[in-house]
Amino acid sequence: MMSTSTIGFPRTGPKREAKKALEAYWAAGAANGPQLLAAAADIEAAAWRRQAEAGVELTGLDGTLYDQMLDAVFQLGLLPPRFQALKASAEPSPADGPYAGGGGLDLYFKLARGAEGAPALDMSKYMDTNYHIIVPELCHDTAPCADWSPLLDRVRRGQDAVGVASAVPIVVGPCTLVGLARGEFDRSEMVARLAPAYAQLLRDLAALGVPEVQFHEPFLTKSSAEGLAADCAACYGQLAAAGVPINLVVPYDDVAEGTYRWLIELPVAAISLDFCGVPVHSSGADYGCRTAQLIAKYSFPKDKRLGAGVIDGRGCWADASGRALRLLRALRATLGADQAICVQTSTSLQHLPYDLASEPELPSGLPAPLAFAVQKVEEVVTVARAASAATDGAAPAEPHIDLSTYTGAPPPAECQLDEALFRRAEPYEGRRPKQVALPPFPTTTIGSFPQTPAIRRHRLAFKQGRLSLDAYRERMAAEIGFAIGAQEALGLDVLVHGEPERTDMVEYFGQQLSGFHFTQHGWVQSYGSRYTRPPIIVGDITRTGPMTVHEYEVAQGLTSKPVKGMLTGPVTILQWSFARNDVPRAEQAAQLALALRDEVKDLAAAGCRVLQVDEPALREGLPLKADRQPAYLRWAVDAFRLATAAAPPEVQVVTHLCYSDFDDIMPAIHAMDADVLTIENSRSGDEMIHALAASGYTRDVGPGVYDVHSPLVPSVEWLADKLRSYLQAGLLGGDASRIHVNPDCGLKTRRWEEVLPSLRNMVAAAQQLRAELVGPGRPPATPRKPASPVESRSAGGVASACPCCAL
Template identity: 45%
Template sequence: MSIQTATLGYPRIGKNREVKKALEAFWSEKLDAESLWETLRQVEETNWQTQREAGIDRIGIGDATLYDSVLDWSIYLGLIPERFRHLSGLEQYFAMARGKEGIPALEMTKWFDTNYHYLVPEISAQLQPTDFNPVLATVKRAQQILGKRATPIILGPMTLLRLSRLDMPISEIIRPLCDRYVNLLQALKPLDIEEVQIHEPALVLGDTAKFKDDYESTYASLVQVGIPLDLVTYFDDLGESYPWVIQLPVASISLDFTRGRNLEQLKRHGFPSDKRLGVGIVDGRNIWQIRPDRLLPILDDIKPITSNLSIQPSASLQFVPYDATRETKLPEPLRNVLSFAEQKLQEVVILAQTLQGEDRRSQLQDIATGQTAFEQFSPPNTQVQQQLQSLNVDAFERSLPYAQRQPLQLQLPPFPTTTIGSFPQTSQVRKLRRQWKRGEITLADYKKAIDAEIAQCIRYQEEAGLDVLVHGEFERTDMVEFFGQQLQGFAFTQHGWVQSYGSRYVRPPIIYGDVVRQAPMTVREFKVAQSLTEKPIKGMLTGPVTMINWSYPRTDISRQEQAFQIALALRQEVADLEAAGATIIQIDEPALREGLPLKSERWQDYLSWAVDAFRLSAGIAKPQTQIHTHMCYSEFGDIIQHIQRLDADVLSIENSRSNNETLFEITNAGYAHQVGNGIYDIHSPVIPTTEHLLEQLRTGVANLPVEQIWVNPDCGLKTRHWDEVIPALKNMVEAAKMLREEIYASGK
């Protein structure tokens, strides 16, 4: 039996967020370009050394990035839209990522069903010259450190096309694109590469069979270069495409055995004897230690089918933090069952050694002992279990249907203006939070300072002329973390950062036990804000599905049960906000679409409980209370009937980078409730002009009745600066006023 170990990618942000700090210093002109690149190279080389020292045989290289690896491949392959071609170097790169005055950025959306955002390539027939020099330079550096272990990672051509915006059918562009990949492989061949990983996660999508001919012709061309190829898939199984995919002319095929039904497919159809099977059995997307009692039987099932194996994570380890041993403030029983990237490397090696017959009983026993201690540390909560069992249909329903409750709610002028919730988290706000956590200021002093930030935010919003205000969320680090910190059953790391996009990193909470609300979470700040203005203040909550999808959930109970537990806690918060005077409450669900299974036949089950979790949160609200929700950077057209079933009074969407596609999807499906048209791109430092925003709003009027339209940015303003936010919001309000005048003048 031949058994190797491999990795498919690694965290690329630096153990201490070095890349984020360097990026933001570069953007603020405090760091030069060469220093920025050197920071990335240092992080990358440290990652390689860590994997080499762990004993990994084939180490995936080339996944490090300044902003987004899909953007990187757009640059390498010459897939540069016309509006950016007059630029070059990092100016062009960051213009594509973040926009530039008069030049909108590339659209951004979720990478399959993860919380990572990628920049959507725009591909036309007019391709630019390729530039593979950065790829070749990286391989040469890696070989100096890793030798033969260095295994380049290439984003596969079919996945790239499946995730792009095209102005032609795939069948018309695949040949010229494939030629570019052939050129890349030919450039790599003289470097004596033993194997190249070509990542094709799009193979797990439910409609892959439609592209069978394109895959077959593409890989028939690529293998002619003579470099062995590892065709890497993850996030789900190959489904009905399994029989023909495993016959593609590659040297190895990597499958995910932590999600989907690849083991069933393997048993039913077998596996070619001339290929290596990459067994993705260590979960690359969760942080729980392996359970050998569950994984070793899977490996025992695989061994008789094929003897040429590679034990590896299920996907890139970019979705988990670096090292669980750094989390010294977590309770020991919990810390001992956590597995971050470094621990997952160890698990890969232990499983491979066990499969080879080496004695690893001591390590396996340590794992079992830790699991027992953790189970004793976190027993079930009887009260929560009883609440779940006593739920009835009424708990999931508003007391009146939308048509009857809408006239009872706050009446505002046409095109009411608001924001999504958060306002700039300045260095002063972050400093306040650090001072309080370190005990340098009292809680009373901290609250007083936060209240001053709220007061300033209210003043700015009133000066801008917004109709519905928010308190700014200055007390919140992250929209999930903030709530999890106040809920029993959540735990938080010190160093557990992962990349969401660009320089935006998050520390996903860990759900380790039953979830219980211990006290009101947002009422104090709501009261402070509402006391400062006559205008309505929105209560701001994060929805249960987003909290599940942006956390590391438990694996011992269903995600549905965990979502319902969180929904019960939020339901109590809604009631308390109403009692405090809130007439508008926003329950954000930006991750609802993100959690959708990759195969449509599994959608119904997920959407059923996900929508019910939201309804359980909001169902307690009085008819007079207007419930908002927010979703962004996702495609909604195929699930619009489920979004309608959320029964939110107002749905705010991202509509600034998608060329109004999101709006069209909603309106074409006949969405009947109110829609917040997200016309201002908050991920760009560019201040939108009134004329641009007015044009966006006119598109909304052309597709929705006036009474359905709200006006707002496309997401929260946390990452922007006040000198960008204030003029942008003033322009947005001015555009709404101008449109009101146009509508009145036309008599509509």
């Protein structure tokens, strides 16, 4: 009999109860702590019982108030110096529950959302997913001061819900925490420094009688992990001495061959591997998942249980072909009947909607049946039972899988296009003088403005048929008029229409393209209280008509200043949708690019002179393995160029990238051939500025000058100092005419009370720098002392997710 386990489940609740509880806490303040903790406990217990009732034997005790990496940082006491003072002055109360010992709930959330004088920890995409983690910030002096009370409390509640023998704690592993952290420190030394704190946790868990502990180490799937053998051996050797069985969970990709050889020698009780791997970027022997091949070549130790992640944890498609069952049978035939195998999903199910049963309507003619998190758990149990029945003597009827060649990749598909379609009519040097003339430090925004309650009411009325199309367009035209008037009053140089008509930057386009299906309740957590509702690609993608031209014409008709046309790029639409699993992603991206290309032509014909095509997911989609990255970057860049090359030379093409470490994709950014690059930069300590300057990037750049995820309003002096720092870093040779001034992302989830003073200060800072310039692009002779980053805190503000990424 094969056993079953889960390694993560949506933390949202079936009806987004977690979001509502968290936002209620932020609105009411610390006094609402008990209500938040009680709501989270109910949501978690219901999820754990749901998994156990489906027949899962070992239930992973997933749960968080905000983000699992933030939980690890908080419980290990890994506070950057700017938060140490906040902890020292904190006054935790019984309302903070198990969070009191670490500094209280208020400190926990300040790490993620910031406070006056203490900017929030950075945020980044997790591995190659659309989920965001709070990034640990470490330095040479960082030392843990652990208080594991929140996790221990979760374990006790989990034992009450599903029983002591079934409740399995989930912990972010030390190698992943350190590997994904930022700062100046020695990685090996830091892992060793954290090991005693983790060992104490294991001793505490042993006292609770847990059957095992899951240590999640997805960082080990990266190419760079091959050099971590000594670190992992020393750390897990120390942890094994605590006497609690460890299940080392390595999701989100296969591991490199060199990593696999030392991974299976670690002193752990179980190793859980991903047999589904990366979303398919191309086809052929070098793509798909190679875990099965590694087992065929090097076997698997008999003294360890194999966690077989054969059910896709982040794709919404059911395993209608029986691939998982055939793979399990092949594993059993290769490893023998005495090999302990536990069937599970390839990754946490947090990347999927909660339950397909919540969907009132499903389209016909799907490439395969759908399966959300609840259904994936049921698949795990069903497949395990079927595989066990085969072991007990039932004859398999399905074709045999050869592990030595298995990858799971779909068949190749050809998409031949004329090379001329990927090139602008003129090179950058020739077209830039023809584009819109702007002053030094030109000011703009990234695209969206607040989605007010009135806008949402109008959209709902239109959706329900209570508002005609003409009436709805009138309402949206009024909102556009307000946005244009506000920007002109603020003195911005390049305007946007504000996107009042868009629910989000993917769904809006998908609703106007063939080949997409949209769920009613298919919400997925981006982080914290911010959720997305990814569309599902169910067929070939084509444009059915103009998508954005009407709104552009309304906005441009209200001003003599240039208004941007606003599109979401093909890679981002693909990455933030549930893609087909029967067609390579490269082909799906090309279909999206061709549809967007037609829109680019229509916007140019309507007089658009500045066109923004956002690709915030470009870096997110980069495969974790270095050998897979060149092919992905080729087709991703090709898709962007295919979409934008139709723009005439006089049209300035802008792209926006966010939450990105650019060092390993800098050549691809150059190859995109955009005229202006705007980036998320405010939380990264100007790392991206230095990377762009060091790479010799030659196109205009708009670094994000302030953090849209925080309700804090930046002061004029702080913003002016930011702009001076760009000049002093040598960005674009200090040419102020080519350094654009903008927030770090869209403003959709902020409030107008926060947006207007922030933009007013941003424009004032740009004007101040223009006045200070001694010559073109030259900084003032004497840099000023850095100012405070905060002018004021908006009352009742709720920190928001990147509007590119979440609702």
